[in-house]
Amino acid sequence: MSFTFSDALAPMNGSATRNIFKLLGRPEIISFAGGMPARDCLPVKEIAQCCAEIFADPAEAIRCLQYGATEGVPELREEIIKLAGDVGITGLGHENVQILSGGSQGLDLLLKAFVNPGDIVLVEDPTFLGFLSTVRSYSARALGVRTGDGGFDLEDLEAKIKKYRPKLIYAITTFSNPTGRTHSAANRKAQAELASKYKLILIEDDPYGRLRYEGTPVPALKSFDQTGQVVYVSSFSKTISPGIRAGFALGHEDIIRKLNIGKQGTDLHSSNLTMMAVARYLQKGYFYPHIEKSIPVYRGRKNAMMEALGRYMPGEFRFTNPEGGLFIWGEADAKIDTQELFSEAMARNAAYIQGSVFFANGMGANTLRLNFSNESPERIDAGIRVLGDLFKETIAARY
Ligand SMILES: Cc1ncc(COP(=O)(O)O)c(C=O)c1O
Known part of the structure:
Protein backbone atom coordinates (compact mmCIF):
# COMPACT_ATOMS: atom_id res chain seq x y z
CA MET A 1 0.00 0.00 0.00
CA SER A 2 1.20 3.50 -0.56
CA PHE A 3 -0.25 6.38 1.42
CA THR A 4 0.23 10.08 0.80
CA PHE A 5 1.42 11.42 4.14
CA SER A 6 1.88 15.11 4.94
CA ASP A 7 5.05 16.83 3.70
CA ALA A 8 6.14 17.22 7.33
CA LEU A 9 5.79 13.57 8.41
CA ALA A 10 6.43 11.74 5.13
CA PRO A 11 10.27 11.91 5.41
CA MET A 12 10.31 10.94 9.12
CA ASN A 13 10.99 7.31 10.01
CA GLY A 14 10.75 7.33 13.81
CA SER A 15 13.50 8.27 16.21
CA ALA A 16 16.66 6.21 16.38
CA THR A 17 16.23 5.73 20.12
CA ARG A 18 12.68 4.46 19.95
CA ASN A 19 13.65 2.03 17.18
CA ILE A 20 16.56 0.76 19.23
CA PHE A 21 14.27 0.27 22.26
CA LYS A 22 12.55 -2.53 20.34
CA LEU A 23 15.85 -4.43 20.19
CA LEU A 24 16.65 -4.05 23.85
CA GLY A 25 14.15 -6.48 25.36
CA ARG A 26 16.67 -9.33 25.37
CA PRO A 27 18.00 -9.78 28.93
CA GLU A 28 21.54 -10.58 27.74
CA ILE A 29 21.84 -7.08 26.25
CA ILE A 30 23.44 -4.61 28.67
CA SER A 31 21.74 -1.40 27.66
CA PHE A 32 23.14 2.08 28.08
CA ALA A 33 20.76 3.24 25.36
CA GLY A 34 17.57 4.29 27.18
CA GLY A 35 16.75 7.01 29.66
CA MET A 36 14.55 5.07 32.03
CA PRO A 37 14.45 5.46 35.80
CA ALA A 38 15.72 2.44 37.76
CA ARG A 39 13.03 -0.21 38.44
CA ASP A 40 13.72 0.19 42.17
CA CYS A 41 13.02 3.93 41.88
CA LEU A 42 9.40 3.57 40.76
CA PRO A 43 7.14 4.29 43.77
CA LYS A 284 1.19 13.38 51.30
CA GLY A 285 4.87 14.35 51.30
CA TYR A 286 6.09 11.32 49.34
CA PHE A 287 7.99 13.32 46.71
CA TYR A 288 11.10 14.57 48.50
CA PRO A 289 11.84 11.39 50.51
CA HIS A 290 11.44 9.32 47.35
CA ILE A 291 14.01 11.46 45.53
CA GLU A 292 16.31 11.24 48.55
CA LYS A 293 16.04 7.45 48.31
CA SER A 294 16.63 7.39 44.54
CA ILE A 295 19.72 9.61 44.54
CA PRO A 296 22.14 7.13 46.16
CA VAL A 297 21.03 4.47 43.64
CA TYR A 298 21.83 6.74 40.70
CA ARG A 299 24.99 8.14 42.27
CA GLY A 300 26.26 4.57 42.76
CA ARG A 301 25.53 3.72 39.14
CA LYS A 302 27.10 6.89 37.81
CA ASN A 303 30.24 6.29 39.87
CA ALA A 304 30.36 2.68 38.68
CA MET A 305 30.19 3.90 35.08
CA MET A 306 32.83 6.62 35.56
CA GLU A 307 35.18 4.07 37.16
CA ALA A 308 34.57 1.54 34.39
CA LEU A 309 35.14 4.20 31.71
CA GLY A 310 38.49 5.04 33.33
CA ARG A 311 39.41 1.38 33.52
CA TYR A 312 38.39 0.12 30.08
CA MET A 313 38.06 2.94 27.56
CA PRO A 314 40.93 3.87 25.25
CA GLY A 315 42.78 7.10 26.09
CA GLU A 316 41.37 8.75 22.95
CA PHE A 317 37.98 9.11 24.66
CA ARG A 318 36.84 11.98 26.88
CA PHE A 319 33.70 11.75 29.01
CA THR A 320 31.58 14.24 30.92
CA ASN A 321 31.27 13.63 34.67
CA PRO A 322 27.79 14.98 35.47
CA GLU A 323 26.72 16.03 38.96
CA GLY A 324 23.28 14.52 38.37
CA GLY A 325 20.81 13.31 35.79
CA LEU A 326 20.98 10.07 33.86
CA PHE A 327 23.56 10.48 31.09
CA ILE A 328 27.28 10.56 30.36
CA TRP A 329 28.54 11.86 27.02
CA GLY A 330 31.63 10.53 25.28
CA GLU A 331 33.74 12.00 22.52
CA ALA A 332 36.70 10.34 20.80
CA ASP A 333 39.75 12.18 19.45
CA ALA A 334 40.00 9.48 16.85
CA LYS A 335 38.21 8.29 13.76
CA ILE A 336 35.59 6.26 15.54
CA ASP A 337 32.16 6.06 13.91
CA THR A 338 29.76 5.10 16.70
CA GLN A 339 26.90 4.50 14.28
CA GLU A 340 28.99 2.09 12.23
CA LEU A 341 30.13 0.23 15.37
CA PHE A 342 26.66 -0.05 16.88
CA SER A 343 25.75 -3.40 15.28
CA GLU A 344 29.03 -4.95 16.44
CA ALA A 345 28.37 -3.63 19.98
CA MET A 346 24.91 -5.22 19.88
CA ALA A 347 26.41 -8.49 18.59
CA ARG A 348 28.56 -8.40 21.75
CA ASN A 349 25.45 -7.64 23.85
CA ALA A 350 26.08 -4.00 24.76
CA ALA A 351 24.08 -0.98 23.56
CA TYR A 352 24.56 2.79 23.52
CA ILE A 353 23.17 5.61 21.38
CA GLN A 354 25.35 7.03 18.63
CA GLY A 355 25.89 10.73 19.33
CA SER A 356 25.21 12.02 15.82
CA VAL A 357 21.42 11.75 16.29
CA PHE A 358 21.59 14.52 18.93
CA PHE A 359 23.13 17.10 16.60
CA ALA A 360 20.92 19.38 14.55
CA ASN A 361 23.10 18.80 11.49
CA GLY A 362 24.02 15.14 12.01
CA MET A 363 27.69 15.75 12.95
CA GLY A 364 29.29 14.02 15.96
CA ALA A 365 30.09 10.64 14.35
CA ASN A 366 32.80 10.21 17.04
CA THR A 367 30.41 10.75 19.99
CA LEU A 368 28.06 8.57 22.04
CA ARG A 369 25.53 8.83 24.87
CA LEU A 370 25.62 6.43 27.79
CA ASN A 371 22.76 6.00 30.24
CA PHE A 372 23.62 4.52 33.63
CA SER A 373 20.29 4.56 35.49
CA ASN A 374 18.79 1.25 34.49
CA GLU A 375 21.63 -1.27 34.90
CA SER A 376 23.27 -2.60 38.08
CA PRO A 377 26.87 -1.55 38.88
CA GLU A 378 28.05 -5.09 38.01
CA ARG A 379 26.40 -5.01 34.58
CA ILE A 380 27.66 -1.45 34.01
CA ASP A 381 31.20 -2.68 34.59
CA ALA A 382 30.72 -5.65 32.25
CA GLY A 383 29.06 -3.56 29.52
CA ILE A 384 31.66 -0.79 29.53
CA ARG A 385 34.39 -3.42 29.34
CA VAL A 386 32.74 -4.79 26.15
CA LEU A 387 32.54 -1.30 24.62
CA GLY A 388 36.09 -0.44 25.70
CA ASP A 389 37.43 -3.58 24.01
CA LEU A 390 35.49 -2.83 20.84
CA PHE A 391 36.75 0.76 20.62
CA LYS A 392 40.35 -0.25 21.44
CA GLU A 393 40.30 -2.93 18.72
CA THR A 394 38.87 -0.44 16.23
CA ILE A 395 41.52 2.19 17.00
CA ALA A 396 44.34 -0.40 16.90
CA ALA A 397 43.16 -1.67 13.50
CA ARG A 398 43.04 1.81 12.00
CA TYR A 399 46.23 3.46 13.21
C1 LIG B 1 15.46 16.69 27.76
C2 LIG B 1 14.16 15.98 27.78
N1 LIG B 1 13.03 16.68 27.67
C3 LIG B 1 11.83 16.10 27.70
C4 LIG B 1 11.71 14.74 27.86
C5 LIG B 1 10.34 14.17 27.82
O1 LIG B 1 9.98 13.49 28.93
P1 LIG B 1 8.47 13.18 29.27
O2 LIG B 1 7.62 13.46 28.08
O3 LIG B 1 8.48 11.74 29.64
O4 LIG B 1 8.14 14.07 30.40
C6 LIG B 1 12.86 13.95 27.97
C7 LIG B 1 12.76 12.51 28.09
O5 LIG B 1 13.66 11.75 28.03
C8 LIG B 1 14.12 14.59 27.95
O6 LIG B 1 15.26 13.91 28.06
Whole structure:
Protein backbone atom coordinates (compact mmCIF):
# COMPACT_ATOMS: atom_id res chain seq x y z
CA MET A 1 0.00 0.00 0.00
CA SER A 2 1.20 3.50 -0.56
CA PHE A 3 -0.25 6.38 1.42
CA THR A 4 0.23 10.08 0.80
CA PHE A 5 1.42 11.42 4.14
CA SER A 6 1.88 15.11 4.94
CA ASP A 7 5.05 16.83 3.70
CA ALA A 8 6.14 17.22 7.33
CA LEU A 9 5.79 13.57 8.41
CA ALA A 10 6.43 11.74 5.13
CA PRO A 11 10.27 11.91 5.41
CA MET A 12 10.31 10.94 9.12
CA ASN A 13 10.99 7.31 10.01
CA GLY A 14 10.75 7.33 13.81
CA SER A 15 13.50 8.27 16.21
CA ALA A 16 16.66 6.21 16.38
CA THR A 17 16.23 5.73 20.12
CA ARG A 18 12.68 4.46 19.95
CA ASN A 19 13.65 2.03 17.18
CA ILE A 20 16.56 0.76 19.23
CA PHE A 21 14.27 0.27 22.26
CA LYS A 22 12.55 -2.53 20.34
CA LEU A 23 15.85 -4.43 20.19
CA LEU A 24 16.65 -4.05 23.85
CA GLY A 25 14.15 -6.48 25.36
CA ARG A 26 16.67 -9.33 25.37
CA PRO A 27 18.00 -9.78 28.93
CA GLU A 28 21.54 -10.58 27.74
CA ILE A 29 21.84 -7.08 26.25
CA ILE A 30 23.44 -4.61 28.67
CA SER A 31 21.74 -1.40 27.66
CA PHE A 32 23.14 2.08 28.08
CA ALA A 33 20.76 3.24 25.36
CA GLY A 34 17.57 4.29 27.18
CA GLY A 35 16.75 7.01 29.66
CA MET A 36 14.55 5.07 32.03
CA PRO A 37 14.45 5.46 35.80
CA ALA A 38 15.72 2.44 37.76
CA ARG A 39 13.03 -0.21 38.44
CA ASP A 40 13.72 0.19 42.17
CA CYS A 41 13.02 3.93 41.88
CA LEU A 42 9.40 3.57 40.76
CA PRO A 43 7.14 4.29 43.77
CA VAL A 44 4.70 1.41 43.18
CA LYS A 45 3.22 1.23 46.69
CA GLU A 46 2.68 4.97 47.09
CA ILE A 47 1.03 5.46 43.69
CA ALA A 48 -1.19 2.42 44.31
CA GLN A 49 -2.24 3.95 47.63
CA CYS A 50 -3.00 7.34 46.06
CA CYS A 51 -5.14 5.70 43.34
CA ALA A 52 -6.95 3.55 45.93
CA GLU A 53 -7.77 6.63 48.01
CA ILE A 54 -9.23 8.40 44.97
CA PHE A 55 -11.58 5.50 44.22
CA ALA A 56 -12.48 4.99 47.88
CA ASP A 57 -14.05 8.47 47.92
CA PRO A 58 -17.24 8.51 45.77
CA ALA A 59 -17.03 12.24 44.90
CA GLU A 60 -13.34 11.97 44.01
CA ALA A 61 -13.99 8.83 41.98
CA ILE A 62 -16.62 10.62 39.86
CA ARG A 63 -14.37 13.67 39.42
CA CYS A 64 -11.62 11.33 38.28
CA LEU A 65 -13.74 9.46 35.77
CA GLN A 66 -15.49 12.53 34.31
CA TYR A 67 -14.13 15.01 31.74
CA GLY A 68 -11.99 17.72 33.34
CA ALA A 69 -10.54 21.17 32.60
CA THR A 70 -7.75 21.48 29.98
CA GLU A 71 -5.44 23.38 32.33
CA GLY A 72 -5.40 20.45 34.78
CA VAL A 73 -6.79 19.78 38.26
CA PRO A 74 -6.32 22.74 40.62
CA GLU A 75 -4.73 20.77 43.46
CA LEU A 76 -1.88 19.65 41.19
CA ARG A 77 -1.31 23.17 39.87
CA GLU A 78 -1.16 24.33 43.50
CA GLU A 79 1.50 21.73 44.35
CA ILE A 80 3.51 22.60 41.24
CA ILE A 81 3.57 26.28 42.21
CA LYS A 82 5.14 25.20 45.53
CA LEU A 83 7.72 22.98 43.76
CA ALA A 84 8.67 25.84 41.44
CA GLY A 85 9.86 27.83 44.46
CA ASP A 86 12.63 25.24 44.97
CA VAL A 87 14.28 26.31 41.69
CA GLY A 88 13.76 30.03 42.29
CA ILE A 89 10.58 30.49 40.23
CA THR A 90 8.23 32.59 42.35
CA GLY A 91 5.17 34.79 41.99
CA LEU A 92 3.17 32.22 40.02
CA GLY A 93 -0.62 31.98 39.99
CA HIS A 94 -2.74 29.14 38.59
CA GLU A 95 -2.95 31.09 35.30
CA ASN A 96 0.80 30.53 34.85
CA VAL A 97 0.59 26.72 35.05
CA GLN A 98 -0.42 24.21 32.38
CA ILE A 99 -0.45 20.52 33.26
CA LEU A 100 0.89 18.33 30.45
CA SER A 101 0.84 14.68 29.47
CA GLY A 102 4.63 14.53 29.95
CA GLY A 103 7.16 17.25 29.24
CA SER A 104 7.24 16.16 25.58
CA GLN A 105 3.76 17.51 25.17
CA GLY A 106 4.92 20.93 26.37
CA LEU A 107 7.66 20.98 23.75
CA ASP A 108 5.16 19.98 21.08
CA LEU A 109 2.58 22.58 22.17
CA LEU A 110 5.18 25.36 22.34
CA LEU A 111 6.30 24.61 18.79
CA LYS A 112 2.66 24.39 17.73
CA ALA A 113 2.07 27.80 19.34
CA PHE A 114 5.11 29.65 18.01
CA VAL A 115 6.62 28.20 14.84
CA ASN A 116 5.55 28.30 11.21
CA PRO A 117 6.99 26.10 8.46
CA GLY A 118 10.53 27.26 7.62
CA ASP A 119 11.10 29.03 10.96
CA ILE A 120 14.44 28.60 12.69
CA VAL A 121 14.78 27.25 16.22
CA LEU A 122 18.14 27.50 18.00
CA VAL A 123 19.23 24.48 20.02
CA GLU A 124 22.29 23.31 21.90
CA ASP A 125 24.65 21.15 19.92
CA PRO A 126 24.01 18.37 20.92
CA THR A 127 20.42 18.40 22.22
CA PHE A 128 17.42 16.17 23.01
CA LEU A 129 16.56 14.03 20.02
CA GLY A 130 12.82 14.15 20.76
CA PHE A 131 12.87 17.94 20.41
CA LEU A 132 14.71 17.78 17.06
CA SER A 133 12.06 15.34 15.76
CA THR A 134 9.22 17.56 16.93
CA VAL A 135 10.78 20.61 15.25
CA ARG A 136 10.92 18.63 12.00
CA SER A 137 7.29 17.56 12.39
CA TYR A 138 6.31 21.26 12.22
CA SER A 139 8.48 21.77 9.09
CA ALA A 140 10.66 24.16 11.10
CA ARG A 141 14.47 23.95 11.16
CA ALA A 142 16.70 23.38 14.19
CA LEU A 143 20.05 25.09 14.10
CA GLY A 144 22.81 24.13 16.54
CA VAL A 145 24.66 26.62 18.73
CA ARG A 146 28.09 25.71 20.15
CA THR A 147 27.64 24.47 23.71
CA GLY A 148 30.24 23.60 26.33
CA ASP A 149 30.50 22.80 30.03
CA GLY A 150 28.89 26.01 31.32
CA GLY A 151 26.12 26.31 28.71
CA PHE A 152 25.79 28.10 25.38
CA ASP A 153 28.73 29.85 23.72
CA LEU A 154 27.05 33.24 24.14
CA GLU A 155 28.87 34.86 21.22
CA ASP A 156 27.76 32.12 18.86
CA LEU A 157 24.24 32.35 20.30
CA GLU A 158 23.93 36.10 19.76
CA ALA A 159 25.54 35.91 16.31
CA LYS A 160 23.02 33.25 15.26
CA ILE A 161 20.13 35.23 16.73
CA LYS A 162 21.16 38.23 14.64
CA LYS A 163 21.84 36.24 11.49
CA TYR A 164 18.89 33.83 11.48
CA ARG A 165 16.18 35.71 13.44
CA PRO A 166 14.98 32.50 15.14
CA LYS A 167 11.51 32.12 16.64
CA LEU A 168 12.74 30.40 19.74
CA ILE A 169 15.66 28.98 21.67
CA TYR A 170 15.59 25.59 23.37
CA ALA A 171 17.88 24.88 26.34
CA ILE A 172 18.16 21.86 28.65
CA THR A 173 19.75 23.76 31.48
CA THR A 174 20.50 21.11 34.11
CA PHE A 175 22.05 17.65 33.53
CA SER A 176 21.29 17.76 29.84
CA ASN A 177 20.14 14.88 27.75
CA PRO A 178 22.47 13.85 26.09
CA THR A 179 25.57 15.39 27.74
CA GLY A 180 24.82 15.58 31.47
CA ARG A 181 26.11 19.19 31.39
CA THR A 182 24.65 22.09 33.41
CA HIS A 183 24.46 25.75 32.40
CA SER A 184 26.09 28.12 34.90
CA ALA A 185 24.01 30.80 36.64
CA ALA A 186 25.81 33.53 34.64
CA ASN A 187 25.10 31.72 31.36
CA ARG A 188 21.41 31.37 32.30
CA LYS A 189 21.14 35.05 33.16
CA ALA A 190 22.77 36.04 29.87
CA GLN A 191 20.36 33.79 27.95
CA ALA A 192 17.36 35.34 29.68
CA GLU A 193 18.69 38.80 28.79
CA LEU A 194 19.21 37.83 25.14
CA ALA A 195 15.69 36.38 24.95
CA SER A 196 14.38 39.63 26.35
CA LYS A 197 16.55 41.88 24.13
CA TYR A 198 15.56 40.10 20.91
CA LYS A 199 12.00 39.27 22.03
CA LEU A 200 12.50 35.55 21.56
CA ILE A 201 10.77 32.70 23.32
CA LEU A 202 13.22 30.61 25.31
CA ILE A 203 12.13 27.11 26.35
CA GLU A 204 13.91 25.93 29.48
CA ASP A 205 13.49 22.15 29.62
CA ASP A 206 14.29 20.71 33.04
CA PRO A 207 13.26 17.10 33.59
CA TYR A 208 16.49 16.11 35.39
CA GLY A 209 17.35 19.02 37.71
CA ARG A 210 16.09 17.35 40.90
CA LEU A 211 18.34 14.33 40.40
CA ARG A 212 21.45 16.02 41.78
CA TYR A 213 24.04 13.68 43.32
CA GLU A 214 26.71 16.25 44.12
CA GLY A 215 27.55 19.96 43.77
CA THR A 216 25.37 23.02 44.37
CA PRO A 217 21.93 23.62 42.78
CA VAL A 218 21.69 26.46 40.24
CA PRO A 219 18.51 28.59 40.06
CA ALA A 220 16.28 27.99 37.03
CA LEU A 221 16.93 30.13 33.96
CA LYS A 222 13.28 31.14 34.31
CA SER A 223 14.15 32.81 37.64
CA PHE A 224 16.27 35.36 35.69
CA ASP A 225 13.42 36.15 33.29
CA GLN A 226 12.25 39.76 33.74
CA THR A 227 9.97 40.00 30.71
CA GLY A 228 8.05 36.73 30.43
CA GLN A 229 10.03 35.42 27.44
CA VAL A 230 11.02 32.16 29.19
CA VAL A 231 8.75 29.13 29.47
CA TYR A 232 9.84 26.47 31.94
CA VAL A 233 8.90 22.89 31.08
CA SER A 234 9.39 19.99 33.48
CA SER A 235 8.14 16.51 34.11
CA PHE A 236 7.59 13.88 36.78
CA SER A 237 8.90 11.19 34.40
CA LYS A 238 12.32 10.92 36.02
CA THR A 239 11.30 11.67 39.61
CA ILE A 240 8.06 9.65 39.93
CA SER A 241 7.26 7.62 36.80
CA PRO A 242 7.46 8.07 33.02
CA GLY A 243 4.53 5.72 32.45
CA ILE A 244 1.95 7.92 34.15
CA ARG A 245 2.76 10.79 31.70
CA ALA A 246 2.75 13.86 33.93
CA GLY A 247 4.51 17.14 33.22
CA PHE A 248 3.93 20.88 33.39
CA ALA A 249 4.76 24.22 31.79
CA LEU A 250 5.19 27.50 33.68
CA GLY A 251 5.06 30.82 31.89
CA HIS A 252 3.36 34.09 31.09
CA GLU A 253 -0.41 33.70 31.25
CA ASP A 254 -0.87 34.64 27.56
CA ILE A 255 1.48 31.82 26.55
CA ILE A 256 -0.15 29.36 28.93
CA ARG A 257 -3.56 30.25 27.46
CA LYS A 258 -2.26 29.44 23.96
CA LEU A 259 -0.81 26.13 25.14
CA ASN A 260 -4.19 25.39 26.64
CA ILE A 261 -5.89 26.01 23.29
CA GLY A 262 -3.32 23.83 21.54
CA LYS A 263 -3.85 21.06 24.09
CA GLN A 264 -7.60 21.06 23.55
CA GLY A 265 -6.99 19.79 20.03
CA THR A 266 -4.39 17.25 21.16
CA ASP A 267 -5.87 15.39 24.13
CA LEU A 268 -8.44 17.74 25.68
CA HIS A 269 -6.83 17.31 29.08
CA SER A 270 -4.29 15.07 30.78
CA SER A 271 -5.57 11.94 32.52
CA ASN A 272 -7.48 12.88 35.67
CA LEU A 273 -6.27 9.71 37.37
CA THR A 274 -2.66 10.67 36.74
CA MET A 275 -3.12 14.30 37.82
CA MET A 276 -5.08 13.47 40.96
CA ALA A 277 -2.72 10.66 41.96
CA VAL A 278 0.36 12.88 41.49
CA ALA A 279 -1.28 15.71 43.44
CA ARG A 280 -2.01 13.32 46.34
CA TYR A 281 1.51 11.92 46.13
CA LEU A 282 2.87 15.44 46.54
CA GLN A 283 0.36 16.45 49.24
CA LYS A 284 1.19 13.38 51.30
CA GLY A 285 4.87 14.35 51.30
CA TYR A 286 6.09 11.32 49.34
CA PHE A 287 7.99 13.32 46.71
CA TYR A 288 11.10 14.57 48.50
CA PRO A 289 11.84 11.39 50.51
CA HIS A 290 11.44 9.32 47.35
CA ILE A 291 14.01 11.46 45.53
CA GLU A 292 16.31 11.24 48.55
CA LYS A 293 16.04 7.45 48.31
CA SER A 294 16.63 7.39 44.54
CA ILE A 295 19.72 9.61 44.54
CA PRO A 296 22.14 7.13 46.16
CA VAL A 297 21.03 4.47 43.64
CA TYR A 298 21.83 6.74 40.70
CA ARG A 299 24.99 8.14 42.27
CA GLY A 300 26.26 4.57 42.76
CA ARG A 301 25.53 3.72 39.14
CA LYS A 302 27.10 6.89 37.81
CA ASN A 303 30.24 6.29 39.87
CA ALA A 304 30.36 2.68 38.68
CA MET A 305 30.19 3.90 35.08
CA MET A 306 32.83 6.62 35.56
CA GLU A 307 35.18 4.07 37.16
CA ALA A 308 34.57 1.54 34.39
CA LEU A 309 35.14 4.20 31.71
CA GLY A 310 38.49 5.04 33.33
CA ARG A 311 39.41 1.38 33.52
CA TYR A 312 38.39 0.12 30.08
CA MET A 313 38.06 2.94 27.56
CA PRO A 314 40.93 3.87 25.25
CA GLY A 315 42.78 7.10 26.09
CA GLU A 316 41.37 8.75 22.95
CA PHE A 317 37.98 9.11 24.66
CA ARG A 318 36.84 11.98 26.88
CA PHE A 319 33.70 11.75 29.01
CA THR A 320 31.58 14.24 30.92
CA ASN A 321 31.27 13.63 34.67
CA PRO A 322 27.79 14.98 35.47
CA GLU A 323 26.72 16.03 38.96
CA GLY A 324 23.28 14.52 38.37
CA GLY A 325 20.81 13.31 35.79
CA LEU A 326 20.98 10.07 33.86
CA PHE A 327 23.56 10.48 31.09
CA ILE A 328 27.28 10.56 30.36
CA TRP A 329 28.54 11.86 27.02
CA GLY A 330 31.63 10.53 25.28
CA GLU A 331 33.74 12.00 22.52
CA ALA A 332 36.70 10.34 20.80
CA ASP A 333 39.75 12.18 19.45
CA ALA A 334 40.00 9.48 16.85
CA LYS A 335 38.21 8.29 13.76
CA ILE A 336 35.59 6.26 15.54
CA ASP A 337 32.16 6.06 13.91
CA THR A 338 29.76 5.10 16.70
CA GLN A 339 26.90 4.50 14.28
CA GLU A 340 28.99 2.09 12.23
CA LEU A 341 30.13 0.23 15.37
CA PHE A 342 26.66 -0.05 16.88
CA SER A 343 25.75 -3.40 15.28
CA GLU A 344 29.03 -4.95 16.44
CA ALA A 345 28.37 -3.63 19.98
CA MET A 346 24.91 -5.22 19.88
CA ALA A 347 26.41 -8.49 18.59
CA ARG A 348 28.56 -8.40 21.75
CA ASN A 349 25.45 -7.64 23.85
CA ALA A 350 26.08 -4.00 24.76
CA ALA A 351 24.08 -0.98 23.56
CA TYR A 352 24.56 2.79 23.52
CA ILE A 353 23.17 5.61 21.38
CA GLN A 354 25.35 7.03 18.63
CA GLY A 355 25.89 10.73 19.33
CA SER A 356 25.21 12.02 15.82
CA VAL A 357 21.42 11.75 16.29
CA PHE A 358 21.59 14.52 18.93
CA PHE A 359 23.13 17.10 16.60
CA ALA A 360 20.92 19.38 14.55
CA ASN A 361 23.10 18.80 11.49
CA GLY A 362 24.02 15.14 12.01
CA MET A 363 27.69 15.75 12.95
CA GLY A 364 29.29 14.02 15.96
CA ALA A 365 30.09 10.64 14.35
CA ASN A 366 32.80 10.21 17.04
CA THR A 367 30.41 10.75 19.99
CA LEU A 368 28.06 8.57 22.04
CA ARG A 369 25.53 8.83 24.87
CA LEU A 370 25.62 6.43 27.79
CA ASN A 371 22.76 6.00 30.24
CA PHE A 372 23.62 4.52 33.63
CA SER A 373 20.29 4.56 35.49
CA ASN A 374 18.79 1.25 34.49
CA GLU A 375 21.63 -1.27 34.90
CA SER A 376 23.27 -2.60 38.08
CA PRO A 377 26.87 -1.55 38.88
CA GLU A 378 28.05 -5.09 38.01
CA ARG A 379 26.40 -5.01 34.58
CA ILE A 380 27.66 -1.45 34.01
CA ASP A 381 31.20 -2.68 34.59
CA ALA A 382 30.72 -5.65 32.25
CA GLY A 383 29.06 -3.56 29.52
CA ILE A 384 31.66 -0.79 29.53
CA ARG A 385 34.39 -3.42 29.34
CA VAL A 386 32.74 -4.79 26.15
CA LEU A 387 32.54 -1.30 24.62
CA GLY A 388 36.09 -0.44 25.70
CA ASP A 389 37.43 -3.58 24.01
CA LEU A 390 35.49 -2.83 20.84
CA PHE A 391 36.75 0.76 20.62
CA LYS A 392 40.35 -0.25 21.44
CA GLU A 393 40.30 -2.93 18.72
CA THR A 394 38.87 -0.44 16.23
CA ILE A 395 41.52 2.19 17.00
CA ALA A 396 44.34 -0.40 16.90
CA ALA A 397 43.16 -1.67 13.50
CA ARG A 398 43.04 1.81 12.00
CA TYR A 399 46.23 3.46 13.21
C1 LIG B 1 15.46 16.69 27.76
C2 LIG B 1 14.16 15.98 27.78
N1 LIG B 1 13.03 16.68 27.67
C3 LIG B 1 11.83 16.10 27.70
C4 LIG B 1 11.71 14.74 27.86
C5 LIG B 1 10.34 14.17 27.82
O1 LIG B 1 9.98 13.49 28.93
P1 LIG B 1 8.47 13.18 29.27
O2 LIG B 1 7.62 13.46 28.08
O3 LIG B 1 8.48 11.74 29.64
O4 LIG B 1 8.14 14.07 30.40
C6 LIG B 1 12.86 13.95 27.97
C7 LIG B 1 12.76 12.51 28.09
O5 LIG B 1 13.66 11.75 28.03
C8 LIG B 1 14.12 14.59 27.95
O6 LIG B 1 15.26 13.91 28.06
